[in-house]
Each structure stands twice: as structure tokens, then as C-alpha cells.
Amino acid sequence: MGDVVGPPPSPAPNGGAAARAGGVQILPVPGLPEVTPGADLAALIAAAAPWLVDGDVLVVTSKIISKAEGMLVPAGDDREAAREAAIDAETTAVVATRGRTRIVRTYHGLVLASAGVDTSNVDQDTIALLPRDSDASARALRAGLRDSLGVDVGVLVSDTMGRPWRVGVADVAIGAAGVRPLRDLRGQRDGHGNDLAMTVVADADQLAAAAELVKGKSGGVPVAVVRGVRKLVDVGGDDGPGAAALVRVLDEDMFALGTAEARALGHREAVTLRRSIRHFTSQEVAPDAIARAVASAVTAPAPHHTTPWRFVHVASDDVRKRLLTVMRDAWAADLRGDGFDEAAIARRLKRGDLLWEAPALVVPALALDGAHTYPDARRATSERAMFQVAMGAGVQNFLVALAAEGIGSCWISSTMFCADLVRAELDLPDDWHPMGSVAVGYPAEDPRPRPPRDGSAFLVTR
Incomplete structure (x- = not known):
């Protein structure tokens, strides 16, 4: 030896x-x-x-x-x-x-x-x-x-x-x-x-x-x-x-x-790490990292002891291309219906380029299979609102967990405006409601420093 x-x-x-x-x-x-x-x-x-x-x-x-x-x-x-x-x-x-x-x-x-x-x-x-x-x-x-x-x-x-x-x-x-x-x-x-x-x-x-x-x-x-x-x-x-x-x-x-x-300091830092990243490197994001972020997401609170969170990782390039194409076409049609000219439509559509360019795309969806059914509109509306709040908490957990691993993200509400098309392209059940899209990737540059915010302007005491 x-x-x-x-x-x-x-x-x-x-x-x-x-x-x-x-x-x-x-x-x-x-x-x-x-x-x-x-x-x-x-x-x-x-x-x-x-x-x-x-x-x-x-x-x-x-x-x-x-x-x-x-x-x-x-x-x-x-x-x-x-x-x-x-x-x-x-x-x-x-x-x-x-x-x-x-x-x-x-x-x-x-x-x-x-x-x-x-x-x-x-x-x-x-x-x-x-x-x-x-x-x-x-x-x-x-x-x-x-x-x-x-x-x-x-x-x-x-x-x-x-x-x-x-x-x-x-x-x-x-x-x-x-x-x-x-x-x-x-x-x-x-x-x-x-x-x-x-x-x-x-x-x-x-x-x-x-x-x-x-x-x-x-x-x-x-x-x-x-x-x-x-x-x-x-x-x-x-x-x-x-x-x-x-x-x-x-x-x-x-x-x-x-x-x-x-x-206490770590909890504050974990939240402030999350930033909306709009420029990514070409480095791929490991599926395991997305899975870990989802595991953190589903620790959020939810009504009736349910688990209403679903996260669809659009890993297939073909599926992603079809999905973003129909979303872009639907957005353009909405803008034309609102009276925008073609130049203005092109400028707005460019905002969606991020979803094409990011190394990974995840579509959060709200599953309402655990929601209660009520005969009157007031309680039905409140029931839906409870689940939407839980979905927001889950998405925030997801974004913060990615940030904790040095992975950037940007939540975009786009899928909420063409939910039927998204469900069809991703072959999702009818009671899954797409709640935006998340572009995921490693930041191409460090975000600008976030200035501290004074929460007193948003706090009401009675």
C-alpha cells in the first residue's frame, strides 16, 4: 500500500x-x-x-x-x-x-x-x-x-x-x-x-x-x-x-x-430573500430543488384540514411551448377586445417573455375538492376566499423555499385569466384552478438591495 x-x-x-x-x-x-x-x-x-x-x-x-x-x-x-x-x-x-x-x-x-x-x-x-x-x-x-x-x-x-x-x-x-x-x-x-x-x-x-x-x-x-x-x-x-x-x-x-x-432574525431574513427575479442564467434547476420547495409550500395553513395545493412542474419543452403559446394568444385577444393597438399589444406581450426564458416553469393550482358546499352566495364566496388565502400562503412558502437555496423566481398571474385553456393544455381536473405561473431559475445578477420598510404604515391597532 x-x-x-x-x-x-x-x-x-x-x-x-x-x-x-x-x-x-x-x-x-x-x-x-x-x-x-x-x-x-x-x-x-x-x-x-x-x-x-x-x-x-x-x-x-x-x-x-x-x-x-x-x-x-x-x-x-x-x-x-x-x-x-x-x-x-x-x-x-x-x-x-x-x-x-x-x-x-x-x-x-x-x-x-x-x-x-x-x-x-x-x-x-x-x-x-x-x-x-x-x-x-x-x-x-x-x-x-x-x-x-x-x-x-x-x-x-x-x-x-x-x-x-x-x-x-x-x-x-x-x-x-x-x-x-x-x-x-x-x-x-x-x-x-x-x-x-x-x-x-x-x-x-x-x-x-x-x-x-x-x-x-x-x-x-x-x-x-x-x-x-x-x-x-x-x-x-x-x-x-x-x-x-x-x-x-x-x-x-x-x-x-x-x-x-x-x-427571529433568521425568519425575517428568509422572507426578505424572496425577490421577483426577471433575468436568469441558463443553469438548469434540479427537479429535486423544486420538489423540496413544494414540500415547504404544503406546510402552509389551509381550511378544514385540507391540502388544496398543487404545483405542476412543466418539464416537457413541447408542453411548455404549447401552453405559453395559447396563453399568449388568449392575452393578445383580450387586449384587442380592450381596444389596444398592435404596437401596445406587442409591448405588453413582451412582459411574458420571462416565462419562455426561465429554465423552469411551475404552475400552482388550487384544488377545491375539500371545499364545503353552501346554498347561499355569501358563504360560498367566503369559502372560496378561505381557500385562495391558503393558496397564497402556499405559493409564498414555495417562493421563499426556492430563495433559501439561492434559486430565483417570479410569480406572474397570467394563467388565472385563461384557466380553461391551461387546464386543457396541462390535462388538469376541472376542480383545479391555475393560480398564476412561476418562472424559476438562478438569478443572472444580484437583485438591488431592498430598502427596509416600515410596517407601521400598514398596521392598524384598535
Whole structure:
């Protein structure tokens, strides 16, 4: 175990030599140039480490991933204010605060100080954010090295975190490809015959921390190789579940809500994250992300213990094209009936381009199968209004849940004006009432800061 195939890097005189423990080697990758936006990291690393072999684990500091992917924001005249604004933008919930220190949950699901926003190892007029999707970055780097060098390595993207109840920081894996991040020993027995009931080992984190021994925070070596752990690398296999498998789901997090102060602040921040986004990137939105947002949506209150929410993800391009075409034609006909000329109609129809351009389209619908029937119009109207209020709460939950994952959205009322056509195109039951459309996608640019609003103008006290 641990045999070197190919020439490893020359040992550095000051602690950079390979660290050995039980046949495991930790090898620095020196000589990488300064990484700039758009850089081909796979090519740079292949040139600096042509000695990589199958089964090696490449550990890459997230900072150079962020630089290559352009996850940088200008600091402007006030770097600290820009840093605080960046933390706000990356945060979905505040877990704890003390003085100026904030422990937050990011849209990635990570819980860490300052949302991973960093001002070290970047120009003084720049602030670095975490990669948008470190698992995807790891997968791309693994594929690039396979193409460049013909080797099958595991890749970890690492970042530094503090640890509850422990002093000091350590590197952990926030992205992974080709490496099994967890080793589940539950159901096995130790050497004394005791059942292992709760032991799940975070091997990816241990590799990330080990690699930091030869990288360091200020040594200019952002990449290291852990050799001798081939059993943890899926050589010839797929990329695996990624470091997402290391993120504890909220339902199992005993400390998810943090302090009372943080809970109150986090609730306010979750709501204000929701913005109407009208320009999206071309990045696809994973169906799982939409499913998670729907799961949040259906926690809204509803009358009579019913579940009146339906969310139709229009995933078929053909269905989407037909739906938006009939909606556009119906809108144009309504405008002509209202006396608008063709130029004015064209201007108004352009507002609907967002639904064509967004990477995903979701149509919320109100199902009235649980509504009570009343003989008089007053109670029937009130019954319908109750369900509409519940639908609005569900849609708001849906939009906020998307925003919490860094996904933008824009609710547009269009389907409400041609409900019969929408039901026909989407093959929906007659008692499903389309309640607008939601364009979904990753924002092409950061929304302008939302000025604080004074609620007193909308609050009436009797």
C-alpha cells in the first residue's frame, strides 16, 4: 500500500515533504500560477502534477475554485460593508450571533461563520464567495483530469470551518467526486464484540483536513494529493453522492434553530430573500430543488384540514411551448377586445417573455375538492376566499423555499385569466384552478438591495 507510481513532487525543505502514516502519503502540488476567472483548473493542475495516478485523492482549496468560476464580488470603497452585504446575500438562516460574528446557514446547506465569505488570498478590492455548487465543480475537475492525464482520481473541494465545542478551525469537504464521503459502520461489531449502532465516519472530511497539513493558509499551495487511500476512491465508477451527503438534513439537526435571537432574525431574513427575479442564467434547476420547495409550500395553513395545493412542474419543452403559446394568444385577444393597438399589444406581450426564458416553469393550482358546499352566495364566496388565502400562503412558502437555496423566481398571474385553456393544455381536473405561473431559475445578477420598510404604515391597532 502506498507505492509511488511515477515521479512524486520533490520534497520541500520546510515541512512540505510527504507526510506518511500507515502507508498514506500527503503530497503538495506546488507551482500553480495565480488563478483568475475563466481559468482551466484541470489544465493547470495537470501541468503541475503530471505524476497523478489512479486512486489518488486531489484536495483543492475552494478559494481557487471560486476564483476560476468568477465567484468574486467587488469590495468598493468600504470593504467591510461589502463583506457584510455579501454575507447577507449568501445566508438563508442565522444560527447564532455574538458581537460581529455570525454563524449562518447558506443556500448550500452549510452552517459556518460568515457564510464562507472570505477576504483572504484575494486582491484587496475583491471578496470571495464559496463556489455555487462545489460538487459540480469537483465533478468537472475530475473529468478534466481524466481527459488531460488519463487518470481516474477522486476530487475533494475543501474549505475551513470552526467546530462546535472545539477550539480552532479545520478543513472539511464541501465538494466531492469519485470519493465515498461517508463510511457507514452501523450494524458491524468492534474488536470487543460491541455493536456499532451510530458510527458513520466522515472520510471526506478527514482527507480534507489531512491535506491541509501540507497546504497551509499562507503558503501558496492550494492543492494537495492524498495517496494510499484508493479504497475510498471509486476508480472506474461514477462520481458518487458528493459532499452533499455530509450536510445534515434539518429534520435531524438538533441545533438547527440556534438561539432565540437568531431564530427571529433568521425568519425575517428568509422572507426578505424572496425577490421577483426577471433575468436568469441558463443553469438548469434540479427537479429535486423544486420538489423540496413544494414540500415547504404544503406546510402552509389551509381550511378544514385540507391540502388544496398543487404545483405542476412543466418539464416537457413541447408542453411548455404549447401552453405559453395559447396563453399568449388568449392575452393578445383580450387586449384587442380592450381596444389596444398592435404596437401596445406587442409591448405588453413582451412582459411574458420571462416565462419562455426561465429554465423552469411551475404552475400552482388550487384544488377545491375539500371545499364545503353552501346554498347561499355569501358563504360560498367566503369559502372560496378561505381557500385562495391558503393558496397564497402556499405559493409564498414555495417562493421563499426556492430563495433559501439561492434559486430565483417570479410569480406572474397570467394563467388565472385563461384557466380553461391551461387546464386543457396541462390535462388538469376541472376542480383545479391555475393560480398564476412561476418562472424559476438562478438569478443572472444580484437583485438591488431592498430598502427596509416600515410596517407601521400598514398596521392598524384598535
